[in-house]
Amino acid sequence: MALSTRASAMTDIAPRPAPRRWLRQLLRRPLAATGFAIIGLFLLIVALAPFLAPYSPTRENLRTRYLPPGEGVSWRGPDGQFGLWVSPVTRHPTQGITLDAGRQYPVRLLVRGESWTWLFGLLRSDLRLFGVDGPVRFHLLGTDELGRDVLSRLIHGAWISLFIGGIAVIIGIVVGVPVGALSGYYGGKFDLVVQRLIDIVLAFPGILLAIVLVATLGTGLTNVMIAVGIASIPIYARLVRGSVLSLRDREFVDAARALGRRDLGTLFRHVLPNALAP
Numbered sequence: 068m069a070l071s072t073r074a075s076a077m078t079d080i081a082p083r084p085a086p087r088r089w090l091r092q093l094l095r096r097p098l099a100a101t102g103f104a105i106i107g108l109f110l111l112i113v114a115l116a117p118f119l120a121p122y123s124p125t126r127e128n129l130r131t132r133y134l135p136p137g138e139g140v141s142w143r144g145p146d147g148q149f150g151l152w153v154s155p156v157t158r159h160p161t162q163g164i165t166l167d168a169g170r171q172y173p174v175r176l177l178v179r180g181e182s183w184t185w186l187f188g189l190l191r192s193d194l195r196l197f198g199v200d201g202p203v204r205f206h207l208l209g210t211d212e213l214g215r216d217v218l219s220r221l222i223h224g225a226w227i228s229l230f231i232g233g234i235a236v237i238i239g240i241v242v243g244v245p246v247g248a249l250s251g252y253y254g255g256k257f258d259l260v261v262q263r264l265i266d267i268v269l270a271f272p273g274i275l276l277a278i279v280l281v282a283t284l285g286t287g288l289t290n291v292m293i294a295v296g297i298a299s300i301p302i303y304a305r306l307v308r309g310s311v312l313s314l315r316d317r318e319f320v321d322a323a324r325a326l327g328r329r330d331l332g333t334l335f336r337h338v339l340p341n342a343l344a345p
Contacts, residue, residue, distance in 0.1 A: 113226040117183035120219035121198050121205060126181070128204070128214035130157045136209040136217075138164065145171050155203045172201030231292050238296025243303030248342065250304065251311030252334045262308075265301040273298045310342035 093099045112119060139156040142149060151174040155167040178198035184191050199205045208217040250261040268276065280294035314320065315338060323333040 109225060109229055112222060113229060116222045116225065117185055118192075118194065119196050120216075120222040121180065121195055121207075122216045122219045123181050123183070124215065124220040124223040126215060128210075130214065131204065131206070131210050132158060132212055132214040134158065134164065134206050134210040134214075137207060138209065139166055139203075140205070140207070141171070144173065150174070153199050153201075153203050153205045156206075170203075172199050172203050174198070174205055175200045227288075231288070231295065234292040235295035235299060238293065239299035239303050242296075243300040244307050244339075244343075246300070247304035247307030248311050248334055248339050251308035252315050252330070252338060254312075258308075261304070265304055268298075268301045269305075307339075307342055311338055314338050314341055 094103065134156060139154040141152050141154070144150055144152050152171040153174060154169075154171050156164060158164050174197060176197050178195055178200060179193050180195040180198045182191065182193040197205075204216070206216055206218070208221065211217060211220070246261060250258045271279075276298045277291075277294040280297060281290055284290040284293065311334075319337060320333060323337055328336075
């Protein structure tokens with residue numbers, strides 16, 4: 068009875084961090100806080116893409132195709148005033164790029180432009196963060212082969228990159244964390260086999276492994292996400308294994324075993340939450 072009570076007390080005081088405390092500890096680290104800030108900025112850009120982009124990403128204009136970044140942009144106005152000004156630029160088949168330097172239009176904040184919708188059509192507006200107050204277009208990063216604004220396409224396409232990266236990370240965590248936890252907790256021949264397989268995967272460069280997987284699975288956005296996710300599995304598995312190895316012989320783990328708790332319950336209820344803590 069005394070042994071059971073003591074084991075129960077030891078199990079209750081297992082240092083499982085609360086979510087808020089875990090988040091505070093994580094944000095106190097400069098690199099982690101910087102990473103969260105960058106991800107938050109990217110998510111904000113994705114959410115406000117129709118407002119932040121100066122033009123529609125699909126609008127074409129063959130007369131302004133292949134313009135270099137900042138073509139026709141100057142820092143001085145017609146009367147010498149300081150600011151961002153844009154002159155009309157066109158591309159002719161024989162004459163190349165022509166600039167009408169005699170006409171200049173100011174770049175302003177919060178201008179009316181092409182209409183856009185947000186949240187599946189719940190919000191409709193034509194207000195843009197910045198644009199040209201005049202009948203010309205402002206291409207800060209130039210245009211592509213169809214005359215589409217590169218900056219607008221970059222802003223609108225950010226969600227695709229974030230989506231691919233997020234799904235790839237989820238695949239790596241969902242598969243890599245359990246594999247690493249089981250490998251570190253049980254040890255022995257199982258750990259030896261798993262680690263040798265991880266070493267084989269890590270011997271190949273990640274980008275090369277992803278290319279081979281895409282060539283095997285076929286092209287497509289889904290296969291790209293799967294390939295990148297599989298390439299990241301060994302990294303998460305190796306990190307979690309090291310943390311579990313340092314925790315599997317702690318007192319609260321021995322107490323859980325003494326109470327008759329199964330290995331998987333002890334691993335995922337007591338060991339893994341502490342292994343994932345910062």
